[in-house]
Amino acid sequence: MFEQEQQLIEEKIKTYCAANGIALAPLKWMAIPFAGEWGTSTSFFQTAADEARVRPAVQLLDEQKKLPVPQRAQEIAEQVKGQIGSVAGVSRVDAVKGYLNVYFKTSDYARRVVDEVLASRADFGRGVPKGERVMVEYAQPNTLHSFHIGHARNTILGEALARLTEFAGFETIRASYPGDLGLSVITVLWMYNKFYKGQEPQGVHERGQWLLKLYVEANVLLEKKENETPEQTAQREAYDAERREMYRKYDAGDPEVRELWRVTREWALDELREVLRMLDVKIDVWFFESEVDEPSKAIVEELIAKGVADDERPQGGAVIVKIDEKLGLTKEKYRTNVILRSDGTTLYLTKDLALAKEKFEKYHVDRSIYVVDVRQSLHMQQAFAILKLWGFPQAEKCYHLGYGFVTLPEGAMSSRRGRVVLFKDVYDEAIKRALSVESERSGNVPEAERVKIAEQIGLGALVYSMLAVDNNKDIVFDVNEALSFDGRTAPYIQNAHVRANSILKKAGIQVDTYTSKQGNNLFDYELEKHEIELIEQVSQFPAKVQQAANEYRPLVMAQYAYDLANAFHSFYHAVPVLQSEDENIKSARLQLVMAAKQVIANALRLLDIQAPDVM
């Protein structure tokens, strides 16, 4: 916002130091900790430390155990301060504790921030195109396991990240990779065929959850129990044999089994697509495990030919990659892993390698982000290391966003045992609670919109609770915490948006078409503390977008959205808008409210949370 002024001052500092024999270290600029007015600052600690280091030791007095760096830094700051002179837009310059503080002229700063927001609107904060293509892979549940709260964390995290990288200036492709193959899928098919043939519950979620029920029941039947009678053992083994036979038939392309697989898979995908619709997630590219499986075998031969993989099949073994050895590492780090079973079937790793190749060659991605449970960290690191050995330079820009897993207070979730909290159940509960609060306190929500707004609030609360924790932290899921509507939550932020809207509505302003009056120095009055803080928060949005995207951390945006809403609530409480003492101030504050409303909406959008106008 004040880059030009900062640049100008930096030039003055450099010129002064060059003329006076001060070897200036590179300057880092950062915001001054808030103390009633805002500005930017830089320090001279590094410069002073560098000076002290080159000074001969004999010049140091005995009692100077420590180098007098802070004093010298302050000295330089004071000297430099005297050379700045007056700069347009800058109210004053101060030298404090080794820092040079440059304070901005309040009215200029305020006007620039508000004008920029109102000129860019929904695009305020959008980064310049970076010329890089990013693919984010997320929302990759197993089919036939109904969508639970752990899948929800994965999907929400991936979607927020995709929105952030996109807005920050990366061309972004959203990819999903559902697991629609394997023993667990076959287990459900077997259960269905054996005990439930011909049945089909009505309703998308009902069908999805029913498949999970079958899976749980099947596992009970197939699991070895303690003290089972010989009859029970025989029964269990017979079931297992049937399941294996079904797997074999599937592999052989048996039409009946394939058809059953196709139909049930579609039920599961129907539910997944419905959940993604509820979460406003639009996947660009679907990679199905079943479609990657066969082609992935080809890469095994390629890796053997390249000398990356070792073929131990002639000795009755598998195809393996001795990753550490090939990389020339002496200590074990990536170890050795199998890329093709001895029976010639593929593994998770085989498919991930093939998929990565496709991402690079067909989709030309420069950065490939995998939103995958942190427990698969070794697997991902192995895959990236093999890609490097394979000769893909993009391997350097593969990033495993490993997030902590979601557990229940009573322990880990387990689809196999049916010990899961389903997303749909939490969603329903969220809406129920939001409706209940609405009927209590939302007199001005039109009847027709109550449910829609309850969805926005309830789902928003859930989404925010997932994003307000850093990636690598585990979440112990507590429904009361996740669906809290008070304090550091989505409804708190949404409420700020609603209050801003309420003021504008009362003022009768057409927000969408309103254009600010350029040249009219609206903020040329004594701004109140809470106005300044709000403007400060608004101005930080573009930087937060970049930080969140660069660090792959939606938390940065979640935190920011709260801070912004917090500044707005304080402003709302302390500063009258419609009752301002004069028309100029009222006009300025209305514009600030408009800008704040816009940026709250932008921030929420990046978090995949709706911004209602009333609640």
Place this chain on the structure above:
RNA sequence: GCCCCCGUAGCUCAAUGGACAGAGCGACAGCCUUCUAAGCUGCAGGUUGUGGGUUCGAGUCCCGCCGGGGGCGCCA
């Protein structure tokens, strides 16, 4: 045995190597005839697990230790 992550207020979590370590929840005390109280204000709460090191400066970087979690050849 080796690798990865974590340890900050009673609880849940923040803090690009920079100024006084901050929020929420919970507790306590106030604020609705005034733009929506899903809110605001005040108060309380800390030897950042521990011992060293690097640095002008360390919650942050490096090494050791303690405690917790996760992972390690034909599961995904």
